[in-house]
Each structure stands twice: as structure tokens, then as C-alpha cells.
Amino acid sequence: MISGIKIYKGDGTLKQEINKEEALQLYNDANREAWDLSPTERKRWNSLITEDPTPYISSGNGNRNGIKPWIKRSHKWNKQYKLNCVICKKEIIRANSQAKTCSNECKNTHIRNMRKERRS
Numbered sequence: 001m002i003s004g005i006k007i008y009k010g011d012g013t014l015k016q017e018i019n020k021e022e023a024l025q026l027y028n029d030a031n032r033e034a035w036d037l038s039p040t041e042r043k044r045w046n047s048l049i050t051e052d053p054t055p056y057i058s059s060g061n062g063n064r065n066g067i068k069p070w071i072k073r074s075h076k077w078n079k080q081y082k083l084n085c086v087i088c089k090k091e092i093i094r095a096n097s098q099a100k101t102c103s104n105e106c107k108n109t110h111i112r113n114m115r116k117e118r119r120s
């Protein structure tokens with residue numbers, strides 16, 4: 001419900017009075033863009049809302065203290081990087097673009113090599 005709007009100057013004197021009809025005009029759907037969220041803002045707002053109607057995930061013992069519903073889980077393992085192991089040159093696919101080695105053995109070798117480099 002919108003009633004008349006009074007606009008005051010900084011010194012408190014009445015500058016302009018918008019009557020109810022004008023106010024409704026200002027806020028009607030035709031002028032919606034002027035006060036509604038912009039598409040970008042709307043998208044951002046929607047992205048803050050989880051789509052899951054049951055956001056709590058049971059931890060198994062009956063307590064609904066799993067994932068906090070207000071945290072949007074945006075981390076997805078859908079990114080995969082084709083990399084080459086720095087030790088054996090084998091092709092590896094990792095979710096992490098910083099991955100350097102294919103296995104723990106290669107990782108240990110790599111760490112040893114790095115230490116050697118640092119010493120020399």
C-alpha cells in the first residue's frame with residue numbers, strides 16, 4: 001500500500017509532495033525496472049538461494065546438522081585438467097590445475113628433486 005510521498009529539503013522544508021495517484025504511477029509495473037532488481041542483481045540474488053527444498057543433510061544419527069543450508073555449495077568437481085606428470089610424463093587428469101605428479105611415488109621423487117635443486 002502506497003500513500004502520498006512527501007519530499008523534504010535538507011533544511012526540513014517541504015520540497016515536493018507526490019500524491020497517492022502519482023506515487024502509484026511511479027511504482028506501477030510499467031516503471032518496474034526503476035525499482036525492481038536489475039537482471040544482474042536478480043541473478044545474483046537467485047544464486048544466493050539454494051534450490052534444494054530440503055537443504056539439511058542428515059548426518060545419519062537423526063540430527064539435521066549436516067550441510068548448513070545457507071551455504072551454497074558451488075564447488076563442483078566438473079573441471080578437469082589434462083596434465084603431464086613432471087616425473088614420468090604420463091598423462092593425468094586432475095580437478096586441480098596445479099597438480100604435478102601422477103602418483104605418490106612420483107610426488108615423492110618430485111619433492112626430492114625440488115630439495116636437491118634448492119641445495120645446489
Ligand SMILES: [Zn+2]
Binds near residue numbers: 085087106
Ligand atoms: Zn608420474
